[in-house]
Amino acid sequence: AQSVTQLGSHVSVSEGALVLLRCNYSSSVPPYLFWYVQYPNQGLQLLLKYTTGATLVKGINGFEAEFKKSETSFHLTKPSANMSDAAEYFCAVRSITGNQFYFGTGTSLTVIP
Amino acid sequence: DSGVTQTPKHLITATGQRVTLRCSPRSGDLSVYWYQQSLDQGLQFLIQYYNGEERAKGNILERFSAQQFPDLHSELNLSSLELGDSALYFCASSPGNEQYFGPGTRLTVT
Numbered sequence: 657a658q659s660v661t662q663l664g665s666h667v668s669v670s671e672g673a674l675v676l677l678r679c680n681y682s683s684s685v686p687p688y689l690f691w692y693v694q695y696p697n698q699g700l701q702l703l704l705k706y707t708t709g710a711t712l713v714k715g716i717n718g719f720e721a722e723f724k725k726s727e728t729s730f731h732l733t734k735p736s737a738n739m740s741d742a743a744e745y746f747c748a749v750r751s752i753t754g755n756q757f758y759f760g761t762g763t764s765l766t767v768i769p
Numbered sequence: 770d771s772g773v774t775q776t777p778k779h780l781i782t783a784t785g786q787r788v789t790l791r792c793s794p795r796s797g798d799l800s801v802y803w804y805q806q807s808l809d810q811g812l813q814f815l816i817q818y819y820n821g822e823e824r825a826k827g828n829i830l831e832r833f834s835a836q837q838f839p840d841l842h843s844e845l846n847l848s849s850l851e852l853g854d855s856a857l858y859f860c861a862s863s864p865g866n867e868q869y870f871g872p873g874t875r876l877t878v879t
Contacts, residue, residue, distance in 0.1 A: 699859055759814075
């Protein structure tokens with residue numbers, strides 16, 4: 657079975673600072689990987705995804721993530737945080753052969769002015 | 770706007786009652802997923818349908834059921850409601866690899 661671990665349920669950064677949200681997965685076969693963002697009282701919005709090809713993927717709002725097979729990680733980064741980045745972020749995986757998506761428990765990002 | 774619609778947006782009902790939540794997937798997406806999101810349990814996968822057939826089952830209670838109709842919209846039925854069923858219920862549609870989430874239905878059981 658797949659599982660996803662998001663290290664740090666709460667992360668605070670200063671405006672303009674680097675954002676780093678960590679995600680590790682467990683899977684015998686490299687899965688498809690996703691990051692979603694959820695703003696208060698809204699649904700989850702796809703930020704970026706990795707399926708095949710280049711391991712560094714760029715998403716919306718200046719976010720990017722790198723798939724590292726050797727570390728079974730898919731950490732989300734953004735060079736400079738904006739106040740509008742404050743939200744809940746979810747990492748998710750799906751096996752290439754399965755239907756089910758597995759979500760991490762989420763990381764709440766606070767941006768300090 | 771993800772293209773996935775859910776109705777109603779809010780629902781308040783009493784314990785023991787039954788409710789139906791509705792989801793319309795994005796145009797062309799055959800797959801629909803249902804999730805429950807609560808503060809104490811996070812985002813829980815409930816069930817998936819693909820082109821009218823059940824494909825995967827997660828942590829769905831026996832009091833809950835779902836179906837997907839020929840026009841691909843889906844309904845989640847929650848019965849014998851308990852206080853603990855209060856949560857946000859999301860549906861997501863998928864063209865294949867990724868999911869697109871609807872805005873959710875907030876269910877409050879009093």
